[in-house]
Amino acid sequence: MSKQVFEGLKVADFSWNAVGPIMGSYLARHGATVVKIESWHRPDAMRGTPPFKDGIPEPDRAADYPWLNTGKYGVALNMTKPKAVEVAKKLVAWADVLLDSFIPGTMKKWGLSYEQVRNFNPRIVMLSTCNQGQTGPHSHRPGFGTQLTALSGIIHLTGWPDRGPDFPFAAHTDFVAMRFGLAALLAALEYRERTGKGQYLDLSQYEASLHLLSPLVLDYNVNGRVAKRMGNRSNYAVPHGAFPCRGDDRWCAIAISDDGQWHAFCQVIGEPAWTKDARFVTVLGRKQNEDELEALVSSWTVSVTAEQAMEKLQCAGVSAGVVQNGRDMNNDPQLEGRGSYEFLEHPVLGIHRYNYPSFRLSKTPSQIRRGHCLGEHNEYVFTHLLGMSDEEFTTLLGEGVFE
């Protein structure tokens, strides 16, 4: 194995769910030693999120957790016990990076707020993340990405204009915010290498997510326009949407933004008579008659499979793609061809898929290790990494500190 980018970098990861854990995992996937702290009394919520191996809801059977925490060491600390808090402090003193995603105030209760930590570890880079940030009247509000999509405008912008909003799958804002936070964290780590200065990062997932709607914020501030949901339609392309294909609930997304692509599309579908209709030869005509146009486009797409529609249109230079379901995602020839994932063996889940980060680094490619079971590395982390004596470890174990 070649030397990894973050070899030697030590991370104490108290975060849970998706945002913080993915950040820690990206560091681990590039060589950092990341210790994830959980408790049997309050496992990471992703350990309670389906699907589960054989449908049995147990913490080590949850399929998402190892993926979100790939390459970390896992320990359990029962933080209701004062001795566990002391151990946690030792971990934080050991670390270069501290991650948490608790409701603001939780870390402080344990003496682990940034103001407290910098006294015994002045070079630490600490990132705290929660839905609405560490300050302000709503900072303590509990919530997940599920709720934040409501607050951050995403739900209002999802669905059909003639109906109420739809719920966008999973936790959109988690992934948007994670990426902004991680970019800043990485730059802060390099800055620390260069200057010796640690610092504190307060990532409000709400604020970060709004950057993906910035033009709409400007449009409101300048033009007074309140953006609305519009199904799959676009102000800049027509036809634009997901069209039904042969088979059970199969769809192909198509986006045509200029006359050249429109002509290519017409050729692919064999130039039926309606494509010569005066209403459809201009972009304005296509926009003004979009309902009818979509029905006509669908009359072609239903005659072919989603894969055929995609391949024929892409061959002609038209942007088109299968709307991939869970099975498609597992059999995607592009993900396979690019080497996007590998199969690793997990002690409970067996052999399953782990994806690499979405980018490939030419000289320091990501190397991944499987996800961990809850508390799997207690002994390794506390005795080997923290230098605790076997005697002390056994005593604390007996007192239920590592639960």
Next chain:
Amino acid sequence: MPENQPDSLLGPFRVLDLTDEKGYLCGRILGDLGADVIKIEPPGGDPGRKTGPFYKDIPDVEKSLYWFAYNLNKRGITLNLQTNDGRELFKKLASRADFVIESFPPGNIAELGLDYETLSKLNPRIIMTSISLCGQKGPRRQYQPSDIVASAFGGSMYPTGDPDRAPVHISFPQAYLQGAEEAAIGTLIAHYHRQRTGEGQYVDASIQESLAWNAMNMPHFWEFNKVILKRVGVHRSWSSTSAQRHRVIWPCKDGYVSFTIYGGKTGAPTNRGIVEWMAGEMEVPGWLKTMDWDSLSIGTFTEKQFDEFAEPAAAFFLSHTVEELHQGALSRDMMLYPVFTIADIVKDEQLEARDFWQEIPHPELDDSLVYPGPFVKLSETPLQLKRRAPLIGEHNLEIYEGELGLSRVEINLLKQSGVI
């Protein structure tokens, strides 16, 4: 040389930004972190300047709000890479730059003779990041991109939308922006390595793979349980072991709120809170009042149980305004949230209290526009929104004359020849 910004994370570093809409935000993020980002546009301006909405609804390449939003904190020059002069000038710039980011169709940058192999010979420390729909390798690498196709490939579109209609993406396109965010992450990992070892490298970023993260457990439902998660409209199905539906969005008197049952100690106060609140105003099934919410595992909460809760809950929500529900949730510390519009967001007291919004002058419009502020708050090196997006060729003289030492006569010749 780059502007001196000692108090920013990436102050000493320069970025050459060749991207289109697939990558604008990558450069913007590096710029917000303090880098000197030079947006390089073809003469006449980037195609993205034609994307609306526009300032005061006037369609003009200097008034695109989309362009404003994602090219803030950059300087701008024009350069035609289709010409020999353009490529030579680019190499000169690259030999003293730290990052190059691009989002041309895969292979184009090599055809221009400006690929990583070439640039790294001039500047071994350079980091070059390419952003594309599917990456530079694999059978679909040459596919014509669009934001909706990226969403379709990423997986999270299929289970979004009403069951009786097509899958939907989020109406304001999110895929390219997220791909650009991930590209910034890859670029900064390479940067950390380069600063420690002096070794630059090539970063090949895939928008599809970025989006695949958002699909969360949807591929796993197939991998582990051979279940295809379907569209369930206002519900979610991914929180239940057997993919049963739990409602999330509820109409109320004057809008919508988001509320759902959660398991464990995290969900218990919210679940108890709603039942007590409802019970104070209406009849609720007895089991809801005696339920041991602390030990509920949401994975096993059935659709039948949920529907028994939903019947009175739907009536309860409908009898209240969004504001009543929001205030009630605040006082009970419950996970119940209003479905905000952009107008609600702009007025939100939390964002105001955190001083989130920032006004940036646009002197040529004789106006100042209010933008979302820093995407993260840093204690030592706070992000700064320093300058509005560049006008077309705004910094040509600063760069070509001030840095590369070209004379005005030479610059005029380059302009006349369509190079800048």
